[in-house]
Amino acid sequence: MNQLKRRHLMQAVAAGVGASLVPGLALAQTQTPAAGGERRFAPQPGAWRRFEMSLEVSVADHQGLTKLWLPLPDIETDYQRSLDHSWTGNASVSRIVSDPARGVRMLYAEFPESLKTPTLSLVSRVQTQSRAVDWSRPGRVSEDPAVLRANLAATELVPVDGIVLKTALEATQGARTDVEKAQAIYRWVIAKAHREPKTRGCGTGDVRTMLETGNLAGKCADLNAIFVGLCRAVGVPARDVYGLRLAPSAFGYRELGASSANLKSAQHCRAEVFLKAYGWVAMDPADVLKVMRQETPEWIKDPAHPLVAPVNKGLFGAWEGNWVAYNSGHDLRLPGSAAKTTLPFLMYPQGENRSGRFDELAPDSFKYTISAKEI
The missing domain is CATH 3.10.620.30 (C8orf32 fold)
Known part of the structure; x- marks a missing residue:
C-alpha cells in the first residue's frame, strides 16, 4: 500500500461568518x-466534518498497456483540508502526478498488457466545512x-x-x-x-x-x-x-x-x-x-x-x-497519456489503453464505484 500523509497548519478562519446579501444589492x-x-x-x-472517500476501478477492456488517472481531493482552503490518500491494486506503476501546466494532482497507475483485469482502489480522507x-x-x-x-x-x-x-x-x-x-x-x-x-x-x-x-x-x-x-x-x-x-x-x-x-x-x-x-x-x-x-x-x-x-x-x-x-483546472493534459487533446476538466476517473481513451460515462466498459462515509 502506498500512502501520502499531509500535516495541516491552517486554522478555520471563517467561523461565525454571516450569509446576508450585500447591502443595497439584495x-x-x-x-x-x-x-x-x-x-x-x-x-x-462551523464544525469541520471528516469523510473517508473510496473509489474503486475495474477495467473490463484490457487491450494492451492500461493507464488510469483518478482525481484527488487534494486542495487546502478555509473550507477543505486533505488528510491523506492511500491506494491498493495490481498496478505495476502507481504514483501521484500533476498536470504540467495547471498543477492539478491526480493518482496515476499503469497495468501491463498481460494483466486481464486491472483494478485500483483509492481511499482519501478529507475534512470539509460550509462556507x-x-x-x-x-x-x-x-x-x-x-x-x-x-x-x-x-x-x-x-x-x-x-x-x-x-x-x-x-x-x-x-x-x-x-x-x-x-x-x-x-x-x-x-x-x-x-x-x-x-x-x-x-x-x-x-x-x-x-x-x-x-x-x-x-x-x-x-x-x-x-x-x-x-x-x-x-x-x-x-x-x-x-x-x-x-x-x-x-x-x-x-x-x-x-x-x-x-x-x-x-x-x-x-x-x-x-x-x-x-x-x-x-x-x-x-x-x-x-x-x-x-x-x-x-x-x-x-x-x-x-x-x-x-x-x-x-x-x-x-x-x-x-x-x-x-x-479548478481547465484544459488539462494527463501525464503519460497518448491522447493529443486536452480534457476540459478532471472530475471523473480517466483511462486509456490500445483501444483509446475510455468513456468515463460508459459503465459497461469502464467500471468504477464511489462511496463515502463520515468518520
Whole structure:
C-alpha cells in the first residue's frame, strides 16, 4: 500500500461568518418572504466534518498497456483540508502526478498488457466545512496576481471575447463594482439558462456554443461555466471548482445532497469569484437551476418560489460542506497519456489503453464505484 500523509497548519478562519446579501444589492425575488413561508437554506462555517472517500476501478477492456488517472481531493482552503490518500491494486506503476501546466494532482497507475483485469482502489480522507461570506464586513483582500490573471484568461471552451464579452456586457449593464457585476451575472444565468436532466454527465462547459446557439441548457459544468466565462469577460476573476457531493443536505433539499451509498453520479461543479473586498466567494447558480427543475415533479420557473428563494439567496456567497473539491483546472493534459487533446476538466476517473481513451460515462466498459462515509 502506498500512502501520502499531509500535516495541516491552517486554522478555520471563517467561523461565525454571516450569509446576508450585500447591502443595497439584495436580489429582488428575495426581498420579501413568499406567500406560504419559505424553506430554509443558510450554510454557515462551523464544525469541520471528516469523510473517508473510496473509489474503486475495474477495467473490463484490457487491450494492451492500461493507464488510469483518478482525481484527488487534494486542495487546502478555509473550507477543505486533505488528510491523506492511500491506494491498493495490481498496478505495476502507481504514483501521484500533476498536470504540467495547471498543477492539478491526480493518482496515476499503469497495468501491463498481460494483466486481464486491472483494478485500483483509492481511499482519501478529507475534512470539509460550509462556507459563507459576511457581506457586512468588506475589507481589502490580497491574492497572487498570477492567480488572478489565470482566472481572467480564456480557456478552450470558455473564451472571453466575441459573443461571451457581448453577452457579459449586456448582462452587467449599469453595474459598476465587481460585486454588482457578479450579482448581475448570477441573476442573468438563473433567468436565461436552465438545467437539462438528459445532458450526459455534468456537461462539457462549451460556453461559446451555448451562447451562439442560444441553447443555454445543460448541467453544472455547463451552467456554472457560463457564469465563470461572463465574469472573466468583464474583468472579474472567476473559476469553476470540480468536485463530488458526499452526503445529504442538512436543509432537506434532495437535489443539493447525495447518498453516501453510491456516489457514482454525484459529481458536481461549483464556482467562485474573486471580489476585491471579500476574496474568493462561493457561487453556484447551477444548483439554483437544479432545484428549480428537479426538486419537485413540477418544473419551477420562478426563482421567487418559496422552495427556491432561500437557495437562490444562499448560493450567492455560500455553499454547504457536504461536498468535496478536487481541483479548478481547465484544459488539462494527463501525464503519460497518448491522447493529443486536452480534457476540459478532471472530475471523473480517466483511462486509456490500445483501444483509446475510455468513456468515463460508459459503465459497461469502464467500471468504477464511489462511496463515502463520515468518520
